[in-house]
Amino acid sequence: MNKLESKFSKEDVNIFERKISFKDFLRVDKLCLKHKLYNGEWSDPICRELLVRTAAVGVLLFDPIRDEIVMIRQFRVGAMNEKSSPWPLELVAGMAEQDELLESVAIRETKEESNCEITKLIRIC
Numbered sequence: 001m002n003k004l005e006s007k008f009s010k011e012d013v014n015i016f017e018r019k020i021s022f023k024d025f026l027r028v029d030k031l032c033l034k035h036k037l038y039n040g041e042w043s044d045p046i047c048r049e050l051l052v053r054t055a056a057v058g059v060l061l062f063d064p065i066r067d068e069i070v071m072i073r074q075f076r077v078g079a080m081n082e083k084s085s086p087w088p089l090e091l092v093a094g095m096a097e098q099d100e101l102l103e104s105v106a107i108r109e110t111k112e113e114s115n116c117e118i119t120k121l122i123r124i125c
Contacts, residue, residue, distance in 0.1 A: 012036035016045070027052040057105045059092040060124075061116055072114050092116075 017032035032047040061070035073087040080086045094109030096102060103121055110118050 008036060014042070017047075021049060054096045054098065055102060055105075056093060056095045057102050057109070059106050059110050059118075061092060061110065061114060070114060070116060074113065 013033055013035045015031055015033045017030075019030055020027060021030045022028040029050045029052050030047060031050055032045060034042045034045055037043055062068070063070055071089050072092055073085075073089055075087055077086070079088050082088070092106075092110050092113045094105050094113075096105045103123075106121060107118050110116050
C-alpha cells in the first residue's frame with residue numbers, strides 16, 4: 001500500500017442511524033455512527049450532520065493569450081457577514097444534475113458564469 005493511501009474503507013464505518021434533518025435547496029442528514037480507529041478498535045458512537053448533494057466541479061480558467069487566470073464574482077449568502085463583500089472572488093463551479101458528466105458541468109457552468117468558451121479541458125482531480 002502506498003504511504004498516501006488510506007488503510008480505511010467504507011467497511012470501516014458502521015452507520016446505525018440516519019435521518020433527514022432538513023430538506024429544501026440543500027439536504028442535511030443526521031448520521032449516528034462508529035468508525036474504526038488506528039489501533040483496530042471501534043470509536044465510541046458519534047452523531048454528525050452530513051450535507052447531501054450531487055457531485056460538483058470547479059473550473060480554473062486560464063487565458064493562454066493573456067497568460068492570466070480568470071476568476072468570477074457571484075453573490076454568496078454564506079459571505080453576507082464578511083467585511084469585504086458577499087460577492088467573493090472565486091472559480092467557476094457548479095453541481096451536476098443526476099447522471100450528468102462532470103465535463104458537461106464544467107462546460108455549462110463556464111459559459112453560464114463567465115461567458116467564456118472552454119477550448120481545452122484538463123482534468124486535475
